[in-house]
Amino acid sequence: MRESINFLSQVIKNPAKIGAIAPSSKGLAELIVQEAQLQDAKVIVELGPGTGVFTRAILEAMSPESDYFALEINRNFVETLEFTHPEATVYHDSAEAIGEYLKKHGHEKCDRIISGLPWAAFEFEQQQSLIAKIHDSLVDGGLFLTFAYFPLNHLPNGRSFYELLSGKFTSVQKTDTVSNLPPAFVYVCEK
Numbered sequence: 001m002r003e004s005i006n007f008l009s010q011v012i013k014n015p016a017k018i019g020a021i022a023p024s025s026k027g028l029a030e031l032i033v034q035e036a037q038l039q040d041a042k043v044i045v046e047l048g049p050g051t052g053v054f055t056r057a058i059l060e061a062m063s064p065e066s067d068y069f070a071l072e073i074n075r076n077f078v079e080t081l082e083f084t085h086p087e088a089t090v091y092h093d094s095a096e097a098i099g100e101y102l103k104k105h106g107h108e109k110c111d112r113i114i115s116g117l118p119w120a121a122f123e124f125e126q127q128q129s130l131i132a133k134i135h136d137s138l139v140d141g142g143l144f145l146t147f148a149y150f151p152l153n154h155l156p157n158g159r160s161f162y163e164l165l166s167g168k169f170t171s172v173q174k175t176d177t178v179s180n181l182p183p184a185f186v187y188v189c190e191k
Ligand SMILES: C[S@@+](CC[C@H](N)C(=O)[O-])C[C@H]1O[C@@H](n2cnc3c(N)ncnc32)[C@H](O)[C@@H]1O
Pocket: 017, 018, 019, 020, 022, 023, 024, 047, 048, 049, 050, 051, 052, 053, 054, 071, 072, 073, 074, 077, 093, 094, 095, 096, 115, 116, 117, 118
């Protein structure tokens, strides 16, 4: 409950940057993490963790030997995560800076990128720039996972985002839709 209130207060302050009305559901978090096959991943990056619904599921599923960090642009969410998930490394910075933080952790590339970013709130040029950086940051065969709201994926913005993913990644799979506010599904993109 406290998590939802905190989330909503940030939505009221920055609606365009949050791009959702509530944190993702536990079901969506379980789906995205299950599809990420984290047992095989040595380096994992989360983008836009918000209040940490995916973070919690990632930390539970990943191997203790794996390296994990997150990039979150909202300072209030970073401070919340420092309190609720002190074991997680969360930087207050934009997802655009993923390459710099991989270097800081001693890596060229990562195996998994799990995104909570609000794609529909970004201009197409920003989507293109971010997807290019995400693709560059993954090893060959690495997975990028992100969610989309149903049925908004059928609107022109949603269709152009799918085309952007399909043009960049070797394969893009769409999961079933799960209960969420609004209902959502996951794109599983393989480099
Ligand atoms: C739709 S919310 C999702 C939050 C959380 N992952 C969830 O599923 O409940 C989008 C999150 O992305 C963050 N965000 C937006 N733009 C960002 C950017 N350029 N870099 C990093 N985080 C960003 C927002 O502050 C917010 O926490």
